[in-house]
Amino acid sequence: MTSVIADYIANLTPKAKGQIRGTARLEITDHGSVMLDETGATASDGPADVVLIASDEVFRNILSGAQNPITAYMSGKLRVEGNVQRALKVSAILTA
Template sequence: MTPLEDFAAAVSARAKGRIRGSVALDMPDLGRLYVDETGATESDRDADLTLTATSQVFRNIVEGSQNPTTAVMTGKLKVDGSPMRALKVGEILSAAP
């Protein structure tokens, strides 16, 4: 399993049935995941919301060691779309599946 596939599996566990609409997790150092209520897949598809950060920042959010709101406020996580929606997605990704 590649690092991106491994990350997609972790995100899918949290996102399935909980994400409304679609979100792109753009990791310039690793790749791009398209996430919706069915889970996460590697894809360049357009999404309702795009979050951009390094793969380590996203991994830290999923593992619970990085607060998504703090990541946005410190410039580690960039949001293209609704900031309120981004906060909700961040909560879903950082919560236990």
């Protein structure tokens, strides 16, 4: 596990714990993947209900509030595999 992934796990576990239904995977380009579920965040590239794919910079900007996730999706900076409605719920948790 890279330090980038470890940082995401530390920051996302409190946000995701008890908030996510099902599973969501953040695929951070060139670094790896973080799985989110009701227990928090873990390093994993397993199957998920929805997958959000973006660069480390885009995800960090979304988490800090500097980038709107919908705008990132519409401009092609954020890709979604799976249910877009679920992706919107996950992004709302990430930006909270």
